[in-house]
Structure formats: structure tokens, C-alpha cells
Amino acid sequence: MSERRFRNLMDAVTNFAILFKDTNGIIQEWNVGAENIFGWKREEAIGKSILTIYTPEDRANQISEMEMTTAAETGVSEDERWHMKKDGSLFYASGLLHAIYEEGVLTGFVKIVRDLTERVSLEAALADAENMMRTSVERTAKMDEQFKILKLESDRRERDNILHSALVRRVMITQEDERKRISRDLHDHLGQKLTALRLRVEVLKNEVERNEKLQEHIQLLEKLARDIDDEVDFLAWELRPASIDELGLEAALSKFVNEWSRHFGVLAKLDLERAAKKRLAAAAEINLYRIAQEALNNVAKYAKATTVNVTLAEEFDVIALTVEDDGVGFDPELETVKEKGLGLLGMGERAAILQGELKIESAGGKGTKIHASIPAMYYEDPPGRD
Template structure:
């Protein structure tokens, strides 16, 4: 049975009305084609505040905010629903009491059987709480984004599931050097060092985070400019609500300064331990050497007395051998006392450049004929207070060690410079006070030392040489001399990278270059001879004549000395020498460098050609071997 107008039966219509009236979570009501409210349910009354009597017959625009009414939003909603079959929106609406609520609105057009618009069905739901929750979440996410973006000490960014960068904060830009537009979309493996890429560390890091939820490590990473920094890294896996992996959160911190500070502290601890160990060994060694010296004194005195009373050749030879062995033992104890810093020093103010130049010939001979020896002396020099004989012994020990390390085909460099230790650097040089030092270095290109060998290098009797090729007291003597001179010994070495052993001696007054002759100082002679005994005899002779002496064993070495030392007044050279340069050739080259130089040539052969060609020069003289000091002095006076 139907109603008289052909609609639903009255009973069915009543049930629908009861159903709609019982719905309280949705406002469900009808509008006529012009927007006038024609029905009203309990849900509409509950969250809009109007009773049916108060709202039925009024235009539905009463629910719109003033600004929406001014823009014609109610009319546009009905027009859209009529033309498109539906209108949906979420927006602010007004309750009866004037308060606002966030509404989810659906408007459907109602058509009769003849397709005529007879009105609209309007369903509204109050989503204020959901909207406020979403807004709070959005604000929270925005605050978190701003917080993350503002963090400068940590690189905080996201990766997708394959490891591509999806966002980038200020800390990441500061630490790694890339702007967001330069890195977003690129794979994070570009931050890894070549060795880590070869070991597939980026892939293993993501796999660990994917499998366990987190990956943590420290290691070297690469900045945009190619420099390295020590990074602390945490990678967390990010999953959605269904548990599917959607990417990774990555946090990186630059720990380079902390690592360097820790390494410096560890080096300081090791240096302190080494200094304490060497001090303890030095005290023990000094005591033993002192007591052993007393025993040797008794032995040598007794053997010397016996030797003076014996005349039998066989017994005399035995005593001579015993005396020789005892004297060698005395030399060993002298080296031990040097290590223990108990040797008797006679410190005087010296220019180390001058000491090295005077000692150069002996250093070159100690280095061997084949090893290339380079001497680099600083032009800006300070004096030092040292025992020159002990310094020469220390330098000779370093050159011999360098020669043994690099072999005949190696190279050795002896250099000087003035350096300054600041207070902070005492962490690495715990036995040296802050201040200015003259640094004397002997550097070789040998195999270098391991850390273990380096830690024992200065200990008495420690040696890596074959049995019978060293006592292990060379560096010990240098170490002791440095300490007793208020200085410091420092070794820089690594396997395969050679070694550089440096003596740091406290600097005194600046060396006044070029003033020595103006103040009437003694003249300087450069003696050149390839015969070691003849050279040493010439050194003694000129020294007794009051000259400061420099030496060279061949012409090219003499030319090098003449180029860098302007103090030389006299060149005294043998005529016949190796290395393809005779004394005549050396004299010609020396005149081109130093026209004012006085030259005295000596030879065991008659040289008539010299008398004809060069003998007439007022700055050149010739003397035959053998010569006496009086002959040399006469030639020098004539010059």
C-alpha cells in the first residue's frame, strides 16, 4: 500500500523518520531548492544547538561564518551540488550560540521522477576534535622540523629504503659541506671513504639497521671538499603502522676534535711514561757505570804499573791487549754516563751552524762515500750553550745511525732551524719547557722504525743491527746529551718512511752574521783534502795558528760551503783530488764565487805550469808537501 501522492507508504516513512531522528552523531536534514531548512534531526540539534522549531523555515546560510556568506559560499555549495551531483567540504560553521565548529559537509541534490530538483539532503558531522588533533599534530611536526633544521651540531636527515637522502638539516650542511639542493636525491654512500666503499660498508650499515633496527659506528667520513672527519654515526630503521620499512633516520656527529684531543692526551701519557721509564733506566745505568768505572780505574792503574815493570815482549803484548780492552770498557762506561746525564760537560756559547760546518768533513766521511749528504743550515740562527765536543759526538752518532739505516745508496740530510714550543705543545714534548729552541735534525730515507722499535730506540744496548755491528749506545748518548743540555730528543718515523731524529737545544742570543771581520775576529780557512790524515793534520795546524777551520774532502763539497758561508777568508786545498775537480779547477771556480778570497794550493808534485799561470796572482800562492807550519804562515803573510 502506498501513500496518496505515490510516495513511500506511511509506515515506511515513519520508520525512516524514526531512524533519522535517532542519529545523534550526524546532522541530517533537508533543504528546499532555495536552501530553506525543511527537516531537522536530533544530531543536528545536538551539535548546532537549534531545535526544529527554531530552524525549520530558515535559510541554511545561518550556519555559515560571516566571511563565507560574503563570498557567497552557501549559494555556490547548492549550485555545485545541483550541477555535479554532490558537494563536499570541510570548513568552519557556526552554532546557535555563536561558537565555531569544524564541519565535514556533504550536500546531495534530490530529484523527483520527472528529474525536477525538489531539494537537497545535507549531512554534517562535527570533526572539531579530529581537526584540532590533526592541527596539533601538524604544529608538533612543524616545530619538530624547525627544531631539527635548526640543530647545527648534528647532521640529522632521512634516507629512503635504498639509502637516498630525502631531507637535510643545517647541521648536515655545516658538517658535510653540501647544501640541500646538492645532496637530496643522492645516495648517502658518497660520504664514505674509498676503503669503506671497497668493503661495502654503506650497504652493510643499512642491512644491519634493517635487520636489528639500529646501526652504530665511528669512522672516517668525507666532506664535500674531500677532507676527512671522524664521525659518530647512528642509523635507525623507520617503519609505517603496518610494519613496512619506509626509510632510515641518520644522525651524524663530527667527533674529530674529540678524537684529536684523545690522541694528544694518549701521546702525552705515553711521552710521560717514556720519560719516567728513561729516567729510571738512566739512574740505574748511571750507578752501574760509575761503579764499573771505579773498577776499571783500579784495573787500568794496576795494568799500567805492571806494564812499566815488564820487558819480556810476549808478556808485554798481553798487558797491552789487557790495557786496550780496559780502555774500550772505559769508553763504554763514558757512553753510559752520557745516557744517564752524568758526564762532565764544559758548556760554552756556540753557533751550531759554525760547529757543523767545521765538523762537516768528518760527518761526510762517517756517512760513507756513496751516501748523498745534504746540509741545510738556517740563515736565521741563535746561539746555544753546549759542550761542542759532546754535541759533535751526538751528531756523529746520528749520522752513523742514518748511514746504517739507509745504506750506501741512501740520502741523509742535516738541517738546522729555530723553533718555538708553546705551552700547549708540552703535551707532546713533556721534557722540554716552553720557549725558543735550535732544532738540529738528521733525516734519512731508510726503512724507518715501527712503534715498538721506536719505544725502545733510546734505551742503552738496544739495537736492531746485526750482532757485532753496534753497541746500542749511540742514541742513548744523544738522548743523555740532550737532557743534560736542558734540551729534548724527538724522533719522527714510520715503517717505509725513513726517520728524522731531532735535537732541540735551548736558544740563546741571535747569531750576528757578517759582523765577525768588522770586530776583528779570527779569520776562517776552508781546508780541502781527500786524505783524512793530511786533512786532520792541516786542521790542527791552522787551529794552532788561530784560524777558525772548515773542511771538505773534495772540490764540489768545497764549492757548496763557499756558496753558503761568506765568512771564509782563505782556501787551502790539495791540488790532486778525486771527484773530477783538481785544486786548480777549484781555485778558478772559487775566484768566480769570491774574487776577494785568498787561495793557497799544496801538492806533493812539482807544478811548474802553476808558477807560470797562476803563481803571479797576489791572491794565490803555492806550497809543496811536506810543509811546515812556518812555511804555511809565510805564504799566508805574503797573501
């Protein structure tokens, strides 16, 4: 009865793959979420090597073995990489590998996998759009050299700038609406299921108090549910922080910086001493927030920093946002940096929408400073916004 309930609890999680493997990497358990994501049924997967879900390159590089070593030494191993489905197709996913100990002896591992294909597809689509825009600009420049008609050139540039700004605004508004919808869906749908899962774990825990071995599994499952719950909350909040609509940019930044610091384990400080007391217009608040968010995400991905300082201040006739880290830094002029983008183009576009500018100061081994400034005329004080 208890084992059946344990399986039911695992299978209640359908959007995440949860699988158990022994110390030799042989799959011992496989939930419905794993069936949905990878394509193998439970009876097909159990007994297979965990290497089945890894790409040939990762198998050759012994990625699975390194993950197990890390989890055994630290308790958990995190990664994002490509995995293989039953039909041979690839998908991009994030993974958490937890070590399982019984009476101090390592007995196996539990792996949680989340499909990130949709996010990667969106990033690729944005990259394609940037390349198309860059190609369009290059072609336009060649046409300009051929025609040499200054008046028409001036009119065309003005028209293109207006159309480009309108297009960027429309894309970003649509993007924010979609982020808000996805954030709401994460809370409303997946959040309800996670709550139900945790309640069922609590009921099961009370019923099997005398079975110590099963209690260990239940406690592990309970921790996994909390971890998934925290991850969903962080993702939903990253997509659209409710505090920015209700309380404004300063409150949203304060919460994000604290959550980001806790999530990534990097000391982050926020300075609001020189920030103005009035609220910004909604477009200015969300775009400055996204610039800070992208800058901090770059720190998490690339900087290897130990400290980050975020400052929001009113300086004469402008509002200035600065994100400065003590990480490895980079050369903004390098071609590889331009190709990867690091979100710099998007941050620059957001500043330009607000008639502002974005400046980047960085060098190898000397950290990075990103400074965005917009005109202070973007202040407004509508009813209901303090």
C-alpha cells in the first residue's frame, strides 16, 4: 500500500522527469514525467544505463560520471545540457542530481530533469531576429552608397528609426504580456499540483512513521517537492514580478536582488539612497528592471564574481541604473562577444526606447560595469501609484 502511494506521488509530477539510479548508473525508478519527456515507458527504462539519455559526445566525455562524483561529494549536481529521447531526437534540459545515503552509505542517486526546449527556441528566434535586423542594416548601407541621395537618405533613416522603435516597442510589450501569462500559469496550474503533492506526502509520512526506510524516501520526496516549488516560484517571479506593478521599481529591484543573491550564492548589494521618491512610468520601470535582470543573469552565467553592486539613483536630469561586478570581465569589442550578444543588444534597445543610453565598461580580469541612463522626465504620478 505504501509503495503504491509512493509511486502515485512520483507520478503526480508530470512536467518533470524524476528517476532513480544506483551507483553504477542503472535506472531503478522512472516516473510518468520521465515517460512524457524521454519517451521510454517505465518498464522499458528500468534496468537501462543512465547513459541512454545522454548524447554520444557527453558519453565520450563521461559527463554522467562527473555529475555522480559531484553529487556524491557535495550532495547535489546541477547542469543544463542536451539530452536524447527514445526516438533519437535531442532536447535541451536542466537537471538536478541528488545523492542518496542510507546509514551513511551512498546507495544511489535521484535525478530531476526539466525540459527547456521552449526557452531555447525563443532565444534562437530572438537571435535570428537580431541577425535579420543586422543583415537588413548592412544591405541598407550598401544601397545608401549606391544612390547617394542625401535628402532621401535623411528621410529614409528617420522613417526606419520610427518603424524600428515602434517594432521594438511592440515586440517588448508582447514579450511582457507573454511573460505575465506564463508566470500566472506557473502559479495557478503547476503551483496547485505541487501543493497537492506536498499535502499527500504529509499524509503518507504520518501513516508510515514506523517504517524508517520508507520514511527516508518520503523525506527525500518531500525535499524534492520543496525544491521544485522554489524553482517554479523563482521562474514565475523572474518572468513577471508582481511587486513592480504594485509597489514600483525600487521594491521590485530590492526583492529581485535578494532572491538572485540567494539563488546563485553571490553577494549582491542594492543602493537606493540617491533614488528619487516618485514613481516612473510603467514602460520605464519595466525596461530598467529588465536591464538589471539581464545584467545580473550575465553575472551568474559568465562573470564568476563574488560581489555585485546595483545602484539606482537620480543624477541631475537623468535616472541612472548601474550594475557592477568584480568578476573575470570581458572585452566588449571582441567578435566572439558581439556574436554571443550576452543580452547587450537587448539592454541597449531597452535604453534606446526610453530615449536613454547604455554604456559598458569591462576588461579581462577587472570586472564589468553596465550603466543605463534615461531622462528624468519619465517620472509620472498617476492615481494609485505612490
